[in-house]
Amino acid sequence: MNDDGKVNASSEGYFILVGFSNWPHLEVVIFVVVLIFYLMTLIGNLFIIILSYLDSHLHTPMYFFLSNLSFLDLCYTTSSIPQLLVNLWGPEKTISYAGCMIQLYFVLALGTTECVLLVVMSYDRYAAVCRPLHYTVLMHPRFCHLLAVASWVSGFTNSALHSSFTFWVPLCGHRQVDHFFCEVPALLRLSCVDTHVNELTLMITSSIFVLIPLILILTSYGAIVQAVLRMQSTTGLQKVFGTCGAHLMAVSLFFIPA
Numbered sequence: 001m002n003d004d005g006k007v008n009a010s011s012e013g014y015f016i017l018v019g020f021s022n023w024p025h026l027e028v029v030i031f032v033v034v035l036i037f038y039l040m041t042l043i044g045n046l047f048i049i050i051l052s053y054l055d056s057h058l059h060t061p062m063y064f065f066l067s068n069l070s071f072l073d074l075c076y077t078t079s080s081i082p083q084l085l086v087n088l089w090g091p092e093k094t095i096s097y098a099g100c101m102i103q104l105y106f107v108l109a110l111g112t113t114e115c116v117l118l119v120v121m122s123y124d125r126y127a128a129v130c131r132p133l134h135y136t137v138l139m140h141p142r143f144c145h146l147l148a149v150a151s152w153v154s155g156f157t158n159s160a161l162h163s164s165f166t167f168w169v170p171l172c173g174h175r176q177v178d179h180f181f182c183e184v185p186a187l188l189r190l191s192c193v194d195t196h197v198n199e200l201t202l203m204i205t206s207s208i209f210v211l212i213p214l215i216l217i218l219t220s221y222g223a224i225v226q227a228v229l230r231m232q233s234t235t236g237l238q239k240v241f242g243t244c245g246a247h248l249m250a251v252s253l254f255f256i257p258a
Helices: 024-054 061-078 081-089 097-130 132-138 141-168 184-188 196-229 234-255
Strands: 014-017 094-096
Touching: 014 097, 024 061, 024 081, 061 081, 061 097, 061 141, 094 097, 097 132, 097 141, 097 184, 097 196, 097 234, 141 184, 141 196, 184 196, 196 234
Parallel strands: none
Antiparallel strands: 014 094
């Protein structure tokens, strides 16, 4: 307890995730819906990873990145959904301070990694559609691995910056986090000091890892659309839509909610 009588959340060792506590009669329904979609996510992504590994015809850059994205989605959902299910099922809505730190770090890291990986996948689609004769040179396996590693490293590095900045801030007063998982804005609202520097850092890095990737993705698809409009072959058009459709769906599902 500090001089003003406020309790530091870290000294208490836990946070209370408010989540859907205001609608207790809906918690069972939300639990069932979230559990079903979580299991579908696990099964679907595991199927993609296993199939891409076992089928030699799918050992291509597109499916290499798709496998990375599937593994990333598995980790991303697992970083927050199991804790949400536990809180929805029982009366306890708490998460330990250490658990909150770990969850915050991985949610940020995996979310940022997905932003960068979606840009990499859009470049792969651009190279396949707009530079087909040079595709095998542009998307050499070693280069693909470097792009995947760069995506993961950038995500975890950015998260280390944000997480450390957030947990250096004294989180005083009540321990109720107005969210169903630990995230930066919700935790900063518990602070008893000025958090403008943290908010500015969050805004800058969000611009770098959300807006810039979105602009690059739209630019890539702008070039793809121009290439499609020049195509005369119906087979070519069907191939383009077939190869780009999955990535466009992933981009929409990620960036529209964001």
